[in-house]
Amino acid sequence: MDSPVVPSGGVLTPLGVSSVRLNPGFWASLPTETIIDHCHEWIGRVGWAANFTGAPRRGREFSDSEVYKLMEAMAWTHDPRLDELTSVIAGAQEPDGYLNTKWGHARYSDLEWGHELYCYGHLIQAGVAQARASGGGELFELVKRAADHVCHMFMNGRGVCGHPEIEMALIELYRVTRAERYLEMARRFIDRRGTPALADIELGRAYFQDDVPVRKAEVFRGHVVRALYLACAVVDLAVETNDRDLLDLVERQWERTVARRTHLTGGMGSRHNGESFGEDWELPPDRAYNETCAGVASFMLSHRLLLATGNRRYADLAERTFYNVVAAGPALDGRSFFYTNPLQVRVAGEVTSGVSPRADGGLRASWRSVSCCPTNLARTFAALPAYVATGTDAGLQIHHLTAARVEHDGFAVEVDTEMPWQGAATLRVLRAPDRLRVLSLRLPTWAGGGTAEWSRVWTPGEEVSVDLRMTPRWVEPDPRIDALRGCVAVERGPLVYCAESPADQPPLTRITVDTSRAPEVVDEEIEVSACVDSAEDRPWPYGPPARTETEPIRLRLRPYHQWGNHGPATMRVWLPQG
Amino acid sequence: MDSPVVPSGGVLTPLGVSSVRLNPGFWASLPTETIIDHCHEWIGRVGWAANFTGAPRRGREFSDSEVYKLMEAMAWTHDPRLDELTSVIAGAQEPDGYLNTKWGHARYSDLEWGHELYCYGHLIQAGVAQARASGGGELFELVKRAADHVCHMFMNGRGVCGHPEIEMALIELYRVTRAERYLEMARRFIDRRGTPALADIELGRAYFQDDVPVRKAEVFRGHVVRALYLACAVVDLAVETNDRDLLDLVERQWERTVARRTHLTGGMGSRHNGESFGEDWELPPDRAYNETCAGVASFMLSHRLLLATGNRRYADLAERTFYNVVAAGPALDGRSFFYTNPLQVRVAGEVTSGVSPRADGGLRASWRSVSCCPTNLARTFAALPAYVATGTDAGLQIHHLTAARVEHDGFAVEVDTEMPWQGAATLRVLRAPDRLRVLSLRLPTWAGGGTAEWSRVWTPGEEVSVDLRMTPRWVEPDPRIDALRGCVAVERGPLVYCAESPADQPPLTRITVDTSRAPEVVDEEIEVSACVDSAEDRPWPYGPPARTETEPIRLRLRPYHQWGNHGPATMRVWLPQG
Known part of the structure; x- marks a missing residue:
C-alpha cells in the first residue's frame, strides 16, 4: 500500500496515495509540484546534493536529510528525478552500508549533534516510499544496506541519535520487509532513551527527550520536532507490539500537551531557545515558535494516533494543524516558506535577498541555512491523499472533508465540497460492491462533533450530504x-x-474588538467591529490607566494560513477585547 | 575621588565611597563582604585564578573578567587579598602588556566572541578603583601597561570587541591619568561600531550593537548588558568631549527603552535567545530575562545620566532597578544568586547541587559556568556609597534615601530613615561651613515627585525632615x-x-485579585483580597468560557527582592484582575 504509515494493527487501516484522488479544492491547490521543483533547484544551488559527489562539503551537518526528504516526495509522485538523485547518493555509500557526507572521517563521534542516524531515518523513509509507490528499486536496495549497517553498529551497545527520526523509519521498513531486526533496533533506540543515553548538553537533556525514559514521561517536552518524531515512533512500536499500555501512555502525553501546550492554530513550541515546548500554559502569541516542521510532525502523530485508536479527536487536531500550521508554511506560490509560525508579529518583516536567517517570523524565505521545512512540506504534500480517508472490511471512513475521489475494495466515493470555505458536502457513490457498505464521515468538533454514518447497499449515483455550520465564532x-x-x-x-x-x-497594538457584534463573512475574509485608540507613550508604562480617545473601525481578518503573502505587515490572531 | 565614575563635566559631581558611610539600614544590610568572600572562594575552586599561573585552563573564554571584577570590589573595600590576586595575574602579563589566559596563542583571532578587550575593560576598572581608593599600586601600573598595549594594537585599524566594556573603562582611565590616548581609543571603538566592524553572526549584528552606528540608533537593542555598557561609554564620551548632541541621543534611546522595553522591576531583557531586549511592548513576565548584570548595567547607566544631566528621572529608574533587580540578585545570605529575574515563575525551581546551568529562573545558584552576576554585584555593592549623593559648590544633593552619613566640602549630613519600609526621613546637619548651603533631596515619582530643597546657613544639629507617602498602590x-x-x-x-x-x-495560575479593596500592609508584606478558581483542564483550552467555582482568600505578597529565599516556589508579580 502506497502510504507513508501502514500499521500492522490498530483500529483503522489507511488508504494509499493512489486510492485517493484530490479533486480541485483546497487540498489539491497546495503547490506540491512547485515545492518539489523549488527544493530540487535549491539543493543543487547550495551544494547539498554535490556533497555526495565529493565536492567540498557545504551546509549544516544534517543537510543530507533535505536531499532524502525531497527524494521521499519524488517517490510518492513518481518523479523521474528520483533515479538521478539515487545515483548521486549511491556513489557516497561505503561498502559496509555507511552513508553520510559529513561524518565519514569520524563516524558516530557525536551522537548528540551529529544527526547521522537522523539522516538515515529520512533516507529509510524515502526508500520505503519507493518500495510502496513503485514496488522497489535501487533506492530501496541502498536503504536496506544502510539500515542493516545501523543494526550491525547499534543493536548492541547504548547509542541513540540526538534527533529522533530513525525509530519510526525503521518500524516502517519492518512493515515493508517484515524483517524483525528493524523493529527490534527501533525498540532498543526507544527504550535506551532517557536512561540517559546521551551526554548532558547546555540546553539540558529534555531537549532531546533523554531526561526520562519514554515510559515515565507525562507530557511532550524539549525540542518539539524531536519530541513529536519520537512520539510517532512510540505509537508505531505500541501498535506493532500490541502494547496497549504504551499506547495509553502516548495518548495521555498527547492529552496534556494538547490541553496545556498547544497554540490555537495547532502549532506547538513556545520557545525560540531550544525550539522547544514551554511549560504548561506558556503560550505566548508573539514568541510562539510553532515551527512548520513541528506542524508536520504533529500532523504525522495525529494520523498515527487516529489509525491506532479510531478516536476522532486526533483527526480534529490534524485538521486544525493542517489548515493553520502546515498550510501556512508555504507562500501561495510555493516558492518561500515560514520556519516559525507565531500568532502575533509586531514589527513587519524586512524583505531580504538570498538565504535568510533560520527563524525570522515576519516573512517567508526561499531557503535557509537550516532549511528543513520546505522538504518536509514537499514529502507531506506529496503523500497528502493518504491522509484523507481509511478503509475497513465494512466500508470507508472519511476523516477530512475535501474534494476528492476515494476508493477502497471496490467501493468508490466522490466527495464534493468547497471546504474550508463552505460547509456543504455531497458524498456520491461511484461504484459499490453488491453488499452492505458503511460510509462514515467525521464531523469536526467545531461543527458539533460526532460521526455521520450511512450504512446500506449502495447504488452507483446515490448521494448523501451534510451541511456543516460555518458561522464565524469568537473563541476565548x-x-x-x-x-x-x-x-x-x-x-x-x-x-x-x-x-x-x-x-x-x-496599528495592531492599539485595537480592541467588540465581541457583542457577530463577525461577518466577506468572501474568504471576515469583518469585525473594532476600535483604534490613540494612546501615546508615557515616560513610564506602568501606573494608573491612561485615558485615550478611540475611533471605531471595521477590522478585516483573513485566514491565518494566507497571511504574509501581501508584503511586510504586522499580524495578530488574538485580539484584545474592548 | 574614590568613585567608579568621575566625569570631567556634567551637572552633578559624584561623591566618593569614603565620603558616604552607610548606616544600618537596607543599603548597608546588603551582604557585600560575604559576596566578596564567596566569589574569592569560588574563583579558587573552579580554577579561574589558577588560569593565570599556567594551570590547565578552565572556565569560559571570559573567566578572567570575573577575577578582575572581584579585584575591583576588593579595591573599593581595601581588601588585602587584592595584592595577592595582583601578583597572580601579573605573572601572566606578557612583556608587551598583553594579558589573557585564553587567547595568548592566537591573540585577537576572534573579536566577535573572544572577549579579550572586554576582559581588559574589567581589568582597567579594577586598576582605576585601586588608583582612586588607594592612590595607585602595582595593579594600576599593570593596568596602564595593558591599556597602552590595547592603544598600540587597536588605535589604527578597524577592530572592536564583541562585548562592549573596554570603552567606558578607557574613559575612566583617561579621567584618572588625563592621557588623551585612552579617550581617543574609546572614541574610536565607539565610532567604529555599527559601520559594521564585526562579522555577521547567527544572532544578527544587533546582538552586539554592530547593526547601526550608535549615532543613528533609536533605542537600546540586542544583548542587554552589551547595549547598556556601550551606552555608559557613550554618555562618558559625550561628557568628556562636551558633545551635547550625543548626550541628547542617548537620552532619547533611554527614553524609548524605558517607555517600551523595560519591566516593572526596572529589569531589562525579554528574550532568553541572545539575552536580549525584545521589540517594543514585548515584555513577558514569565520569559523576562532581566539578567542581574543587566540590572547592574542599567544602574550604572542611570547614574551616569543623572550626573550628566541632573534629571531626577534617572535616579527614579536607578532606585527602581536597585531595589527590584540588583537587590534581588543575591540571596539574603549572600551565598547564591539569580542570573535571570523573571516576573513570573510557573514551575518551582529544583534544588541542584554544584554549578548550575546559567539561566535557571526559579532558584538562586552558588555559581554558574557563566558566573558574571556574583562578581558584578560584589563590585557594585563595594562602591555603593558613591551612588547615594552628589556634591556641588552650593551644597549636597541626596538622590537615594537610605540611612547614611554624607560629607562634602565641610558639610556633613546624617540621613536617618527606615526606607524602604517607612517613608519618614530626617536629615540632620552634623557639620557645616559658615555660609549658605543648599541641601536637596530627590522626591521619587511614586511619592509625588519633585525635589525638596533647604537653603540656609546651617547650625550643627539642625534637622529637616520629609514623610513620603507609603500607601501600597495598584499599578496597571x-x-x-x-x-x-x-x-x-x-x-x-x-x-x-x-x-x-x-x-x-x-495555585498562582488560578488566582484573581479584587482591586476594589485596598492592599493592606502587614509588617514587610502586603495582603490583598483574591479568589482561587477551580478550573479543570478541558481537552482543548480554547472556546467558550468555562464556568468555574471560586473561593475567596487573602493573598500575601512579599517584596520581589526577597523572593526565592524560602525554598522552591512559584511566583508572580502581575496578578490577574478579578
Missing part, C-alpha cells in the same frame, strides 16, 4: 494562559483568522 | 503590553511586590 483562551488574557480570536470552520496590517495601518 | 500596565493585559501589580514605596507560593499553594 483558558484563563490560565496568561499571555492571552483579555483576548479573543475568530474561527470559521477549520480556519483560524488573523488581522494583517500592511505598514501597521491600522 | 500600558494596554500595548500584550503579555500583561488584565493584570495589576502592587507597589509600595520603591518596592515591587509579588505573590510567592511554596508548592504552588495557593
Whole structure:
C-alpha cells in the first residue's frame, strides 16, 4: 500500500496515495509540484546534493536529510528525478552500508549533534516510499544496506541519535520487509532513551527527550520536532507490539500537551531557545515558535494516533494543524516558506535577498541555512491523499472533508465540497460492491462533533450530504494562559483568522474588538467591529490607566494560513477585547 | 575621588565611597563582604585564578573578567587579598602588556566572541578603583601597561570587541591619568561600531550593537548588558568631549527603552535567545530575562545620566532597578544568586547541587559556568556609597534615601530613615561651613515627585525632615503590553511586590485579585483580597468560557527582592484582575 504509515494493527487501516484522488479544492491547490521543483533547484544551488559527489562539503551537518526528504516526495509522485538523485547518493555509500557526507572521517563521534542516524531515518523513509509507490528499486536496495549497517553498529551497545527520526523509519521498513531486526533496533533506540543515553548538553537533556525514559514521561517536552518524531515512533512500536499500555501512555502525553501546550492554530513550541515546548500554559502569541516542521510532525502523530485508536479527536487536531500550521508554511506560490509560525508579529518583516536567517517570523524565505521545512512540506504534500480517508472490511471512513475521489475494495466515493470555505458536502457513490457498505464521515468538533454514518447497499449515483455550520465564532483562551488574557480570536470552520496590517495601518497594538457584534463573512475574509485608540507613550508604562480617545473601525481578518503573502505587515490572531 | 565614575563635566559631581558611610539600614544590610568572600572562594575552586599561573585552563573564554571584577570590589573595600590576586595575574602579563589566559596563542583571532578587550575593560576598572581608593599600586601600573598595549594594537585599524566594556573603562582611565590616548581609543571603538566592524553572526549584528552606528540608533537593542555598557561609554564620551548632541541621543534611546522595553522591576531583557531586549511592548513576565548584570548595567547607566544631566528621572529608574533587580540578585545570605529575574515563575525551581546551568529562573545558584552576576554585584555593592549623593559648590544633593552619613566640602549630613519600609526621613546637619548651603533631596515619582530643597546657613544639629507617602498602590500596565493585559501589580514605596507560593499553594495560575479593596500592609508584606478558581483542564483550552467555582482568600505578597529565599516556589508579580 502506497502510504507513508501502514500499521500492522490498530483500529483503522489507511488508504494509499493512489486510492485517493484530490479533486480541485483546497487540498489539491497546495503547490506540491512547485515545492518539489523549488527544493530540487535549491539543493543543487547550495551544494547539498554535490556533497555526495565529493565536492567540498557545504551546509549544516544534517543537510543530507533535505536531499532524502525531497527524494521521499519524488517517490510518492513518481518523479523521474528520483533515479538521478539515487545515483548521486549511491556513489557516497561505503561498502559496509555507511552513508553520510559529513561524518565519514569520524563516524558516530557525536551522537548528540551529529544527526547521522537522523539522516538515515529520512533516507529509510524515502526508500520505503519507493518500495510502496513503485514496488522497489535501487533506492530501496541502498536503504536496506544502510539500515542493516545501523543494526550491525547499534543493536548492541547504548547509542541513540540526538534527533529522533530513525525509530519510526525503521518500524516502517519492518512493515515493508517484515524483517524483525528493524523493529527490534527501533525498540532498543526507544527504550535506551532517557536512561540517559546521551551526554548532558547546555540546553539540558529534555531537549532531546533523554531526561526520562519514554515510559515515565507525562507530557511532550524539549525540542518539539524531536519530541513529536519520537512520539510517532512510540505509537508505531505500541501498535506493532500490541502494547496497549504504551499506547495509553502516548495518548495521555498527547492529552496534556494538547490541553496545556498547544497554540490555537495547532502549532506547538513556545520557545525560540531550544525550539522547544514551554511549560504548561506558556503560550505566548508573539514568541510562539510553532515551527512548520513541528506542524508536520504533529500532523504525522495525529494520523498515527487516529489509525491506532479510531478516536476522532486526533483527526480534529490534524485538521486544525493542517489548515493553520502546515498550510501556512508555504507562500501561495510555493516558492518561500515560514520556519516559525507565531500568532502575533509586531514589527513587519524586512524583505531580504538570498538565504535568510533560520527563524525570522515576519516573512517567508526561499531557503535557509537550516532549511528543513520546505522538504518536509514537499514529502507531506506529496503523500497528502493518504491522509484523507481509511478503509475497513465494512466500508470507508472519511476523516477530512475535501474534494476528492476515494476508493477502497471496490467501493468508490466522490466527495464534493468547497471546504474550508463552505460547509456543504455531497458524498456520491461511484461504484459499490453488491453488499452492505458503511460510509462514515467525521464531523469536526467545531461543527458539533460526532460521526455521520450511512450504512446500506449502495447504488452507483446515490448521494448523501451534510451541511456543516460555518458561522464565524469568537473563541476565548483558558484563563490560565496568561499571555492571552483579555483576548479573543475568530474561527470559521477549520480556519483560524488573523488581522494583517500592511505598514501597521491600522496599528495592531492599539485595537480592541467588540465581541457583542457577530463577525461577518466577506468572501474568504471576515469583518469585525473594532476600535483604534490613540494612546501615546508615557515616560513610564506602568501606573494608573491612561485615558485615550478611540475611533471605531471595521477590522478585516483573513485566514491565518494566507497571511504574509501581501508584503511586510504586522499580524495578530488574538485580539484584545474592548 | 574614590568613585567608579568621575566625569570631567556634567551637572552633578559624584561623591566618593569614603565620603558616604552607610548606616544600618537596607543599603548597608546588603551582604557585600560575604559576596566578596564567596566569589574569592569560588574563583579558587573552579580554577579561574589558577588560569593565570599556567594551570590547565578552565572556565569560559571570559573567566578572567570575573577575577578582575572581584579585584575591583576588593579595591573599593581595601581588601588585602587584592595584592595577592595582583601578583597572580601579573605573572601572566606578557612583556608587551598583553594579558589573557585564553587567547595568548592566537591573540585577537576572534573579536566577535573572544572577549579579550572586554576582559581588559574589567581589568582597567579594577586598576582605576585601586588608583582612586588607594592612590595607585602595582595593579594600576599593570593596568596602564595593558591599556597602552590595547592603544598600540587597536588605535589604527578597524577592530572592536564583541562585548562592549573596554570603552567606558578607557574613559575612566583617561579621567584618572588625563592621557588623551585612552579617550581617543574609546572614541574610536565607539565610532567604529555599527559601520559594521564585526562579522555577521547567527544572532544578527544587533546582538552586539554592530547593526547601526550608535549615532543613528533609536533605542537600546540586542544583548542587554552589551547595549547598556556601550551606552555608559557613550554618555562618558559625550561628557568628556562636551558633545551635547550625543548626550541628547542617548537620552532619547533611554527614553524609548524605558517607555517600551523595560519591566516593572526596572529589569531589562525579554528574550532568553541572545539575552536580549525584545521589540517594543514585548515584555513577558514569565520569559523576562532581566539578567542581574543587566540590572547592574542599567544602574550604572542611570547614574551616569543623572550626573550628566541632573534629571531626577534617572535616579527614579536607578532606585527602581536597585531595589527590584540588583537587590534581588543575591540571596539574603549572600551565598547564591539569580542570573535571570523573571516576573513570573510557573514551575518551582529544583534544588541542584554544584554549578548550575546559567539561566535557571526559579532558584538562586552558588555559581554558574557563566558566573558574571556574583562578581558584578560584589563590585557594585563595594562602591555603593558613591551612588547615594552628589556634591556641588552650593551644597549636597541626596538622590537615594537610605540611612547614611554624607560629607562634602565641610558639610556633613546624617540621613536617618527606615526606607524602604517607612517613608519618614530626617536629615540632620552634623557639620557645616559658615555660609549658605543648599541641601536637596530627590522626591521619587511614586511619592509625588519633585525635589525638596533647604537653603540656609546651617547650625550643627539642625534637622529637616520629609514623610513620603507609603500607601501600597495598584499599578496597571500600558494596554500595548500584550503579555500583561488584565493584570495589576502592587507597589509600595520603591518596592515591587509579588505573590510567592511554596508548592504552588495557593495555585498562582488560578488566582484573581479584587482591586476594589485596598492592599493592606502587614509588617514587610502586603495582603490583598483574591479568589482561587477551580478550573479543570478541558481537552482543548480554547472556546467558550468555562464556568468555574471560586473561593475567596487573602493573598500575601512579599517584596520581589526577597523572593526565592524560602525554598522552591512559584511566583508572580502581575496578578490577574478579578
